[in-house]
Amino acid sequence: MTDPVPVSFTVNGRAVSVPVEPMRRLTEVLREQLGLTGTKVGCDAGDCGACTVLLDGAPVCACMVPAGRLEGADVETVEGLAGPDGSSSALQESFLRHGAAQCGICTPGMLMTATALLRETPHPGAAEVIDALGGVLCRCTGYRKIITAVMRANDPVPLAETPAAGGAVGARVDRLDGRPKVLGSDVFGADAWPADALRVRVLRSPHHRARFRFGDLDAFTAAHPGLVRVLTAADVPGRNLFGVIPALADQPVFAEGEARYRGEAVAAVVGEDAAVRHLDLESLPVTWEPLDPLLDPEAARAEGAPLVHAGRPGNVLARGLVRRGDVDGALSDPDPDVVTVAGTSSTGFVEHAPIEPESGFAQRVGDRIEIVACTQAPYMDRDDTAAILGLDPEAVRIIPTAVGGGFGTKLDLSVQPYVALAAWITGQPARLVYTRAESMAATTKRHPSRLSARVAARRSDGRLVGLDFSGMFDTGAYASWGPTVANRVPVHASGPYQVPHYRARSLAVHTNGPPSGAFRGFGVPQSAVLQETLLDELADALGRDRLDFRILNALEAGRPTVTGQVFAQGVGIRRCLEALREDWTRARAEVAAANARAEAEGRPERRGVGVAGMWYGCGNTSLxxxxxxxxxLTADGRVRLHQGAVDIGQGSNTVVAQICADALGLPLACVALVGADTDRTPDAGKTSASRQTFVTGKAAVLAGRALRDRILLRLNAPPDAALALDGTVLRAGERSLDLATLAGEADAHGLVLAAEETFDPPTAPLDENGQGEPYAAFGWGAHLAEVRVDLDLGRVYVERLICAHDVGRAVNPTLIEGQVEGGASQGLGLALMERYVPGLTEDLHGYLIPTAGDMPEVVTRLIEDPDLHGPYGAKGIGEQVLIPTAPAILNAIRDATGVVVRDLPVTPDRLRAALRAPLETPA
Structure with a gap:
């Protein structure tokens, strides 16, 4: 460690002089020494651009700038963009108004990069913006709204919508939590902790599978000044296990004797900041004995396979089945009118890659523990952490920070048990921020899959006859959400179509891969790839238009799904597909003309267009x-919404407030949000499975209406009385009440009039054949992809995506468009570039996600087919938008080249090999 030396420079126009270690990163100087936490850290490798600041006017990745270079420099951070009075700049207002900030973790880097561009080019075009922003990654937005916000930053900013009472639902109101995101003041997991917090680092297995034993850890600690403790499984006072499904909680906080995947935690060092930061973790006295890993899921399900999971028969974790009709008879029908196609597909591990690594801190408060961390599931965290510490759940408080992207990975525990143990045992606050490599090695992935299916239809009328699907999913070393995937996939593998004879079987198996967990779609994106590409082949075999074939077979209200569930309303898939018809006709004509020109001119380029449909059940499967x-209402005249649903960028803070305001009958501007906190807000459930708008939104309707009823009863006002708040005076029509006079009646939450309501969607269990009512509502959608393929290089360029989604009711169209664009971006990555390989792709340089330059124009078409159960008819949208993108792209590739590709991702080398295969096949 080098001794600190004083360095003098300017930050946001203010001269500073700070003692720094010369090789310490500028990000650390700004964040930890100057308190400027608006500059975010996503990778510490210059790959993500989240930490972009201006150094002498030029954008740089602050994580790559050593503090020794700062002498005499001028540094500008996001905190310097606001005016002297704290008002946001025109660029920040443009980001807010155009919905360019979702989770907000990349927003400061985007803003600083855009600032440099706008100083040189006040009114840039899209290509200039894309080129400038190419070094800053975003996992949420799909970039399109960011590009628009930068292009229009120096145009007059449209006024914000301020809907009157009863007009919030459907309005494009600004994100209620958006201003801190654009100002850089939003607090994420790594942004705040007590000054005396100890630092925690986790030692993880470098092997896919290995036995291990420790040497003298006490002697090691004593030999390293500043270290306080080395924690292992022996230090866990309660249950050394956690898991999202209590009955299947199987993942240890610390492995005991054997590590089952590369990246598994075996110990944690706790100590003073500098001592832990500079410690070489490989110097810990640990002896490793590598064992042969089981990495092939086919071998994992074979009889006699070596166990990777003690206490469970073989390596099969879970099975799923949905069966209806006689699929064997339907698919073996010798009738020449029945046409059958079959195929297989596969996917590998896919990394969530939120730009914010997992982070947080814990502190002991008497006999309780408080954890402040990024999470999607505060009450699940509370219960798991309590079991680990051997405490009652009420002794654990979870305070979620802003979450810089989640997509499912932050449903599972990450930093929480380690900071909780460190704080509980040492009595001092403890903090932990995962490195990018640690985040990628240790956290859950999308399940790798190996799928096969046969599907048949009648030539005479084009109607589907039957579909037989089989899927195997690699759930890795521990259960995580494996059973959920195994149960959800068979329900969805038919796609949103009428299939009279159906069988879908799924299998989740253990390997020594990283645990596979929740990831935007819970296995449905994988099955949709096979099912939708086979439908294209079947349409061609029948001689039918591919879009018309889907429309003909689309589910309708009153018709049973493959589980026998019948919806009398809210089935919008046909309308979604119909919404693509005009673009389908246009694109088909343009593709034919372009390909004819390319062929005539001898250019190795072909264009194609593809379409795919989807459906997705909102919430848990039959649970x-x-x-x-x-x-x-408070005595000082405010409406407080205690809203425990964690907003991970999708907009639940805003949408639930819009819904509640309208149900109550007061303007949205009256509503003050009390964010998720297990001590202050009731349990709104985890943020997953497209459930927050649908489920929590409906609870907000019920609570808003219940409070309205209590107000009307208290004031003896008629049911149709208009409510108004004027200071502390509450009015209901002609009647009024000064809330200040009720101060003595305030409850434990400070509310003088209140309501609390719960909504649990009506579902029914599935029987042994998977028949029942697994979801109260489905979301529906269809995507059209237009692509250009370089036949020589095997490179696919997605030129345009047109996305039609039935959302029931568009509560906030701007936020929904952002979800569609962001989901489409992840679907494009799934299709063309993303594959995680343990030990090889543990940074954002080797693991590729779409950049601003990869994303095409995205056109969103919102369909509103209201659902009976949803709040004002609304359905979920977050998970659905990713599902049809990849199969639409694959269908467009086949349309362009004639080549069937279903093993993802379709990288240039894979497509080039597929294009050459027909030429290399002997006659």
Missing amino acids: PNPSTIRVG
Whole structure:
């Protein structure tokens, strides 16, 4: 460690002089020494651009700038963009108004990069913006709204919508939590902790599978000044296991004797900041004995395969089945009118890659522990952490920070048990921020899959006859959400179509891969790839238009799904597909003309267009899934919405407030949000499975209406009385009440009039054949992809995506468009570039996600086919948008080249090999 030396430079126009270690990163100087946490850290390798600042006017990745270079420099950070009075700049207002900030973790880097561009080019075009922003990654937005916000930053900014009472639902209101995101003041997991917090680092297995034993850890600690403790499984006071499904909680906080995947935690060092930061973890006295890993899921399900999971028969974790009709008879029908196609597909591990690595801190407060961290599931965290510490759940408080992207990975525990143990045992606050490599090695992935299916239809009328699907999913070393995937996939593998004879079987198997968990779609994106590409082949075999074939077979209200469930309303898939018809006709004509020109000119380029449909059940599969909302009035005349649903960028803070305001009958501007906190907000359930708008939103409707009823009863006002708040005076029509006079009646939450309501979607268990009512509502959608393929290089360029989604009711169209664009970006990555390989792709340089330059124009078409159960008819949208993108792209590739590709990702080398294969096949 080098001794600190004083360095003098300017930050946001202010001269500073700070003692720094010369090789310490500028990010650390700004964040930890100057308190400027608006500059975010996503990778510490210059790959993500989240830490972009201006150094002498030029954008740089602050994580790559050593502090020794700062002498005499001028540094500008996001905190310097606001005016002297704290007002946001025109660029920041443009980001807010155009919905360019979702989770907000990349927003400061985007803003600083755009600032440099706008100083040189005040009114840039799209290509200039894309080129400038190419070094800053975003996992949420799909970039399109960011590009628009930068292009229009120096145009007059449209006024923000301020809907009157009853007009919030459907309005394009600014994200209620958006201003801190654009100002850089939003607090994420790595942004705040007590000054005396100890630093925690986790030692992880470098092997896919290995036995290990420790040497003298006490002697090691004593030999390293500043270290306080080395924690292992022996230090866990309660249950050394956690898991999202209590009955299947199987992942240890610390492995005991054997590590089952590369990246598994075996110990944690706790100590003073500098001592832990400079410690070489490989110097810990640990002896490793590598064992042969089981990495092939085919071998994992074979009889006699070596166990990777003690206490469970073989390596099969879970099975799923949905069966309806006689699929064997239907698919073996010798009738020449029945046409059958079959195929297989596969996917590998896919990394969530949120730009914010997992982070947080814990502190002991008497006999309780408080954890402040990024999470998607505060109450699940509370219960798991309590079991680990051997405490009652009420002794654990979870306070979620802003979450810089999640997509499912932050449903599972990450930093929480380690900081909780460190704080509980040492009595001092403890903090932990994962490195990018640690985040990628240790956290859950999308399940790798190996799928096969046969599907048949009648030539005479084009109707589907039957579909037989089989899927195997690699759930890795531990259960995580493997059973959920195994149960959800068979329900969805038919796609949103009428299939009278159906069988879908799924299998989740253990390997020594990283645990596979929740990831935007819970296995449905994988199955949709096979099912939708086979439908294209079947349409061609029948001689039918591919879009018309889907429309003909689309589910309708009153017709049974493959589980026998019948919806009388809210089935919008046909309307979604019909919404693509005009573009389908246009694109088909343009593709034919372009390909004819390319062929005539001898250019190795072909264009294609593809389409795919989707459906997705909102919430858990045939399981209880409640959300609870509390709303009330304070004596000082405010509406407080106690909203425990964690907003991970999708907009639940805003959408739930819009819904509640309209149900109550007061303007949205009256509503103050009390964010998720297990001590202050009721359990709104986890943020996953497209459930927050649908489930928590409906709870907000019920709570808002219940509070309205209590107000009307208290004031003896008629049911149709208009409510108004004027300071502390509450009015209901001609009647009024000064809330200040009720101060003595305030409850424990400070509310003088309040209501709390719960909504649990009505579902029914599935029987042994998978028949039942697994979801109260489905979301529906269809995507059209237009692509250009370089036949020589095997490179695919997606030129345009047109996305039609039935959202029931568009509560906030701007936020929905952002979800569609962001989901489409992840679907494009799934199709063309993303594959995680343990030990090889553990940074954002080797693991590729789409950049601003990879994303095409995205056109969103919103369909509103209201659902009976949803709040004002609304359905979920977050998970659905990713599902049809990849199969639409694959169908467009086949349309362009005639080559069937279903093993993802379709990288240039894979496509080039597929294009050459027909030429290399002997006659």
